[in-house]
Amino acid sequence: MSSKQVFVCQYQSCLAQGSAEVLAAFLESSDAEVSIVASGCQGQCNLGPTVRILPDEIWYCRVKPQDVETIVHSHLQEDHPVDRLLHPRFHPSYSTP
Template sequence: MAQTQPQEQPQKQPQEQPQERCVMVCQHTSCQRNGSAEVLKQFQNQNIPGVTITASGCMGQCSTGPTVRVTPDEIWYYRVLPPDIPQIVQQHLIEGEPVQNKLHPRIHQRISY
């Protein structure tokens, strides 16, 4: 009678929990002069599962504010205005695709040949 080998059970991998996103909206003086308080308010009025909206201090991008940074993606948006928010929410925060025309050019450099 042939002996059967015990079958190896596949090792279960721990399920990776998706990391919550955080949208930080600069509220430093120069960004506020360009409307960042309204940008923050508009983001806070959105109901986005898995996303925390918070005010931040200066992010060092004063000449291109209001600045919005999304972590853990490390996506930086520049000159964000209230009309930009629905596209950022839908395209990036829900669908996962950053909004190319609002990417901060100092942070997200594009190289053309």
């Protein structure tokens, strides 16, 4: 696993949609080589909770705690983004879940 940063929005709209639980799931599930960051607003409130992974510049939207294990395994460990969760604004070839 390469060194990655996972930013999980913890601002008002995302918090109201369960981002604290998403952050907790990432903290519980991720490898020590991955930095989990509780971020401020990432400007994507209408499709929150928002998760952004750097340096890949992959944006996920409407992430639920049950999605975290899939993101950790597929994206963080195998380098295969999870298509069904990709944010359509940044990854327009995919539709909103």
